[in-house]
Amino acid sequence: MNRSLLTLLLVVASLALAQGKTPAPPKKPLTFGMAHPYGEAHAAQAKALIEPYLSKALGSAVTVRTFDSYEALSEALATNQVDLAWITPLAFVQATQKNRDVTALSKAMRAADGSLFYRAVFITRAGSPLRALADLKGRKVAWVGKSSASGYLFPRALLKEQGLDPDKTFSGELFAGDHPGVCRAVRDGSADVGATFAAPVPEDSPLVPTGCEDAGPVADFTVVASTKELPNEVIAHCPEFPPARVNDVMMAFGRMGLSPDGKKVLADAFRARGFGVAVEGDFDPVLALLKATDVKAKVAPAPAEKPAKGEKKK
Numbered sequence: 001m002n003r004s005l006l007t008l009l010l011v012v013a014s015l016a017l018a019q020g021k022t023p024a025p026p027k028k029p030l031t032f033g034m035a036h037p038y039g040e041a042h043a044a045q046a047k048a049l050i051e052p053y054l055s056k057a058l059g060s061a062v063t064v065r066t067f068d069s070y071e072a073l074s075e076a077l078a079t080n081q082v083d084l085a086w087i088t089p090l091a092f093v094q095a096t097q098k099n100r101d102v103t104a105l106s107k108a109m110r111a112a113d114g115s116l117f118y119r120a121v122f123i124t125r126a127g128s129p130l131r132a133l134a135d136l137k138g139r140k141v142a143w144v145g146k147s148s149a150s151g152y153l154f155p156r157a158l159l160k161e162q163g164l165d166p167d168k169t170f171s172g173e174l175f176a177g178d179h180p181g182v183c184r185a186v187r188d189g190s191a192d193v194g195a196t197f198a199a200p201v202p203e204d205s206p207l208v209p210t211g212c213e214d215a216g217p218v219a220d221f222t223v224v225a226s227t228k229e230l231p232n233e234v235i236a237h238c239p240e241f242p243p244a245r246v247n248d249v250m251m252a253f254g255r256m257g258l259s260p261d262g263k264k265v266l267a268d269a270f271r272a273r274g275f276g277v278a279v280e281g282d283f284d285p286v287l288a289l290l291k292a293t294d295v296k297a298k299v300a301p302a303p304a305e306k307p308a309k310g311e312k313k314k
Helices: 002-018 040-057 069-079 089-098 149-161 180-185 210-213 243-254 260-272 284-290
Strands: 029-032 061-068 086-087 103-109 117-125 139-142 171-174 193-198 219-224 233-238 274-276
Touching: 029 040, 029 069, 029 219, 040 061, 040 243, 040 260, 061 210, 061 284, 069 086, 069 089, 069 219, 086 089, 086 149, 089 233, 089 284, 103 243, 117 180, 139 149, 139 180, 149 180, 149 210, 149 284, 180 210, 193 210, 193 219, 233 243, 243 274, 260 274
Parallel strands: 029 061, 029 086, 139 171, 139 193
Antiparallel strands: 086 233, 103 233, 103 274, 117 193, 117 219
């Protein structure tokens, strides 16, 4: 080792010991996994926003890794290929089926009333004569993909609940790959009906297909039918994630709405208003859909409050 460098290190160590402290080891860089539910352009924008924000908030470099499908993201989370993931509840539960130590931390909040849930919906063009599920017989449907909860699985389950066979109801189907693609297919007539999602609205107000926000005015679409409330996407950690860092991650997401930079990340990257704590029971609808009676989705305890910079400890 270079003698001058060795001398410098010894001086730093001596100063730290003189102050009664030892230098803290650097925090391990983290990998944050996500898919692209709003299209590839949005995923690139989200990556550019999330990386610097979380790197600063967590005190270590955070690299965003984008996956082509939620199946691939779920596999990466379960096998420790990513440390953290922004993932659908369905893909999260599938990851827990592979490794029970995959853990949910926070849920996205989209509605102004603080709701942490959404509804899967069938949509048509505004002014369409299709008004109910029974009207969809013989029509062409646009799905997101076979692993999409709101864009395929839950809408198909809704049809079954109403006595309709999802494999026989439609005259044809197409897979658009993401929610904006579904909405564009409905608008341009490639499909008569599409499956996407809607955020909660005040009681007695019509549902707005939030999944169409990137495909032009949502007023161009009408919601035909919807499921019951389902949990929003979650932030989850892999089985080998350091327990000592869990609280910091939850606090970073919980405080995201308290600063202008954080609000921009919420709005433009996560399409959310904030993040709330995931709790037991959130994933029961997903477990029921998958008939996963032998799996219990794991959630982290509520975070211990720490004063933010500039705040006094109470």
